[in-house]
Amino acid sequence: MTENILQVIPGGVTAPKGFMASGVAAGLKKNNKVDLALLLSETPAAAAGVYTTNLVQAAPLVLTRQRVAEGLARAVIINAGNANACTGSRGLQDAIASSRAVATALAIPEEQVLVASTGVIGVPLPVEKIVDAVPRAVEALAKENHMAASQAIMTTDLVPKEVAVQVQLGETLVTLGGMAKGSGMIHPNMATMLAFITTDAVISHGVLQQALKQAVDSSFNMITVDGDTSTNDMLLALANGQAGNPEILPETEAYQLFYQGLLEVCSALAKMIARDGEGATRLIEVTVNGALTLQDGQKAARSVAGSNLFKAAVFGKDANWGRILCAVGYSGATFDPSTVDIFIGEVQVAQDGAALEFDEEKAAVMLSQDPVTVLVDLKSGASSATAWGCDLTYDYVRINGSYRT
Template sequence: MKEKAINIIKGGVTSAKGFLAGAVAAGLKKNDLLDLALIYSEVPASVAGVYTTNRVKAAPLELTKQRVSGGIGQAVIINAGNANACTGEQGMPAAMEMARSAAVALDIPEEYVMVASTGVIGVPLPVEKIVKAVPGAASSLSKEGHDLACQAIMTTDLVPKEYAVQVQIGEKVVTIGGMAKGSGMIHPNMATMLCFITTDAVIASDVLQGALKGSVDDSFNMITVDGDTSTNDMVVVLANGLADNPAIQMDSEDYQTFCKGLSEVCRALAKSIARDGEGATRLIEVQVIGAPSVQDARLASRSVAGSNLFKAAVFGKDANWGRILCALGYSGANFDPALTDILIGDVAVAKDGGAVHFDEEQALKMLEQDPVKVFVDLKSGTHAATAWGCDLTYDYVRINGSYRT
């Protein structure tokens, strides 16, 4: 059977039918920068979500988790500049007030509004600034507003992150678009990030949840910048059904097609987060094959991508393959080091767990590329996985040494 094509299109969270977005400056960031975003569906939508595994969870995340469990949503309100995390008894009322103000401005049920926050932890959220700014955010909603919304959710991000695709379900074209923020405190499970995805597909919330979980496992849970996982991380998907496709059923051909489109969006956004790692100059892509299981392949690839020693070596353009083998060894993956082959780009630097002669100048050229590609064959099975990270530079310390101030 011929595989259905995934068409990449311009846009983000407003690419799908019936979705609008907008943003304003509420005064949470300095210099009157955009810091409050709204995403709105013209009709109620099925919703699904995946969240941080950190035991310390921010109030907006807890509220959104409750709302998503209801299966229906219509809007997301997001602020940057303050995480509303570790703020004690003030946290949940502030998150609920954000949702309430959005619901009033949009004239929708309060329980249909999800909330997300990002920024400094442990500082009370000045929710009165948000409430005052919400009507302006609602007035700014448009199909073109995806760009402003993308900018509004950024913190230390250097670039906005959005992506959209189209797939065919039955005789209908289904669009899937998303936006994300993330640059530091990035590590599975999940990375410190916010991601919002919209689609006009007809799909029930439980089926959407299954599709999202699988897509996140192979994308956002396969990136790492610095080994830290935060308190506010979430991926939320809204599906409003305006594509009018046949309802997508679990494990059907249409489901597989939808999952491929959703995974394409998730992987693209995940890679853009890793590439934009704080102070980073190059993306690192680590592909592991020949593993005994998918879990072993994921453990191995994530361990290499997350090794601070190897990340520093990539920054210094040093083909120090011993750091790769070392990271594989403490990854928890099941493999035989004496069988392992390692390549940097197309240069074989180790075979059967030992040194081989290689051209240092050619290896240097591979380490200058973006992305820097690492290929590992464990020769212990048939499973594979790919993880993404970035190099570790002086600027990472500079940025995080003064993040709060």
């Protein structure tokens, strides 16, 4: 990837041609905050999705998964404040009612409306509030309202999360944009996160699905905040083809360039989620080099990023490198413990699996940086992987001790 091929631009989820968004207050959150987002493609778009691995899955996810499998979508309606999860048969009917309201207001096929929800689990969705707010959401649809949409999907997030990039595919400039929410219940294999990616590229449902799954494995599935994986996690991608490029096919240069753009969007949003972990003060970036296989590197990196003991040490600025090596040891990765080198920022804290004398004050400075970077060299092979997490603070317990109340 080079700078003249990929460029970061403003505009978020509506940066690609033919997309509009809105965010309005439906009354699902307290204090009349925006809590209902609507995303629309002017023309039918190829759709792809990746979903939580949790066996307990929310009604909107079940409905959306069925519709994405058909390959086309026009709109996505997303509500915050209520997850519509563990709500029985009523939950599915409420998700359908939300999509029907959008389809009616926009005069589009109901099966091309996708639904996503986030918020408290086990509480019936006040769907009448959503239905009443849909006409206002439709009226507010505009290219410039991408930020309102990204704000509307937030729960405990402190900041909205959006990004957009452009990729040159031969003679055609293709744009990808995205928005996401996520702060707690974040762990590999998707995690309380919703993410929505748009592109004006010409690409089929099947090829988009292939690229999305590949990008997720190196981005969203490499972040962790607290080890919990939610019932509502989903990542949806829509490609409406308005850029007019020759169709992107697998195993071509165009596919690789498009994939790099998609990976950039996914990675940027994933890091924003990890950085905004509930109560977090610093992002943690763990890189594992010298792994025997990519899978070994991913296991080791995720294990360190997810270690509660190491996350707490980062919060306390304590260079307790033994917690890093311990986490690598129980990760399931294959390696020789007697060859491992560990660095915290610029400071090497272990060599060949054993202690080094190092400057504790300088290490504490490295642990004060944002992000805190950790390098683990297994010296067992040629593969590398990176994972992201955040420190574990007192505020995490405070926030989750009163999430419903």
